[in-house]
Amino acid sequence: MTAQTFDPRALRDAFGAFPTGVTVVTTRDAGGKPIGFTANSFTSVSLDPPLLLVCLAKTSRNYATMTGTGHFAVNVLSESQKDVSNTFARPVEDRFAAVDWQSGESGCPVFSNVAAFFECAMHEVVEAGDHVVLVGRVTSFGNSGLNGLGYARGGYFTxxxxxxxxxxxxxxxxxxxxxxxxxxxxxxxxxxxxxxxxxxxxxxxxxxxxxxxxxxxxxxxxxxxxxxxxxxxxxxxxxxxxxxxxxxxxxxxxxxxxxxxxxxxxxxxxxxxxxxxxxxxxxxxxxxxxxxxxxxxxxxxxxxxxxxxxxx
Incomplete structure (x- = not known):
């Protein structure tokens, strides 16, 4: 299949062959309201300086807030948190009512019982086709030792x-x-x-x-x-x-x-x-x-x- 004849669904399925973890990315809007969304397009970038990235669709309802924020947090979900992933992947009115969380050092929501979390200062926003890449500089992190929730080919695994x-x-x-x-x-x-x-x-x-x-x-x-x-x-x-x-x-x-x-x-x-x-x-x-x-x-x-x- 050539680039000129790509079927978007087939391409998405092929991308889905690569197993990833599952995260919920959080921040606060201009009024201080917590917002968050499920994302599996997350990876570490650098240890010195400590950088990570997450991708965000330009069609996301969170686009303006996320690209304009100074800080965000990445919550790496543990294998018992499939319900959290689903909650933050759906248009639920109050997603945060269904999860135990507290404000991190930067004020971004950090969840309980996650495998790990990273609080970040926004380092760079990079244009990338129909997405943007949010590059964050890690300002604090935690590692619980719990196994992370896996995701591949449209499904979770633990x-x-x-x-x-x-x-x-x-x-x-x-x-x-x-x-x-x-x-x-x-x-x-x-x-x-x-x-x-x-x-x-x-x-x-x-x-x-x-x-x-x-x-x-x-x-x-x-x-x-x-x-x-x-x-x-x-x-x-x-x-x-x-x-x-x-x-x-x-x-x-x-x-x-x-x-x-x-x-x-x-x-x-x-x-x-x-x-x-x-x-x-x-x-x-x-x-x-x-x-x-x-x-x-x-x-x-x-x-x-x-x-x-x-x-x-």
Whole structure:
């Protein structure tokens, strides 16, 4: 795809392949009212002098205030703060009523329970196409030691949940499977009376790499492994099952078929666990709010990972 034929959505999705942290940038307006917005376009710039940057869309309602302020703070959200991220990404009337915060040394709101925070004096505002780059000189900071909240390909991820998956699969026979998507449809294998997710056993090597290789060999399509979707023990077969979401490239699969998730008859699934995954995926796709399931084949808990895009 050349620069002349870029599809903006496709470009945005490609940018989203790079995992980032999630922050809330805060300041006060001319009347002293706190303002803030969720941003994942944040990075460190320099240690000497101590500089960082965050990007802001020129269409943002916060544009005039942010480009005119003398100070701002960057709150690096911890993995338990997905709700804070969502609150500050939406047009909520009083965002700050939903979060515990206090004024920092410069007067900018600093949140409690963040992974880290940085208070900054505005160093430079740089024009950058449809955005501006706010370069801040760090005047104070704090580091709690908490894990940061991750974001990639439109969804949140947390180190703790990933660690739990490894722990859950540390004993017994392990089967890895995938909810393999292509434009919202999912790949199922088997006949119409016994449909199943594509799966394989992995005894060594990097599980996600081995799973990706298996799926590519099975379908003949390029495959990108995404986030964890389900971790459960199935007492009927005595195995641990780890299911990932995955994305298939363009083309027709040489094995299996892609089905619209909302039109699959769960009674045609090979097992109750597969039927439950199909039902859950159809529901979560319809509302745009995905999670990670931990439990067994009959009961467990979904840890919600909202799939809202961060907005500036």
């Amino acid at each position: 180190p703790t949940l990933a660690a739990r998956a490894v722990s859950a699969a540390s004993e017994g026979n392990i089967e890895f499977a995938a909810v393999l998507e292509q434009h919202g449809d999912i790949l199922l294998v088997g006949d119409d009376r016994s449909l199943d997710l594509p799966s394989c056993e992995i005894s060594d090597g990097n599980p996600t790499e081995v799973l990706a290789d298996y799926l590519e060999e099975l379908t003949g399509l390029p495959v990108t492994i995404g986030f964890l979707y389900s971790v459960y023990e199935d007492k009927t077969d005595g195995r641990q099952h780890i299911v990932y979401r995955a994305i298939a490239g363009e083309g027709t699969a040489k094995a299996g078929r892609f089905f619209p998730s909302s039109r699959i008859d769960p009674t045609a699934a090979r097992s109750k666990a597969t039927a439950d995954i199909i039902r859950r995926f159809a529901l979560e796709s319809s509302i745009g709010n995905f999670g990670v399931y931990f439990g067994n084949e009959t009961e467990g808990r979904v840890h919600s990972n909202a799939m809202k895009e961060t907005r500036r």
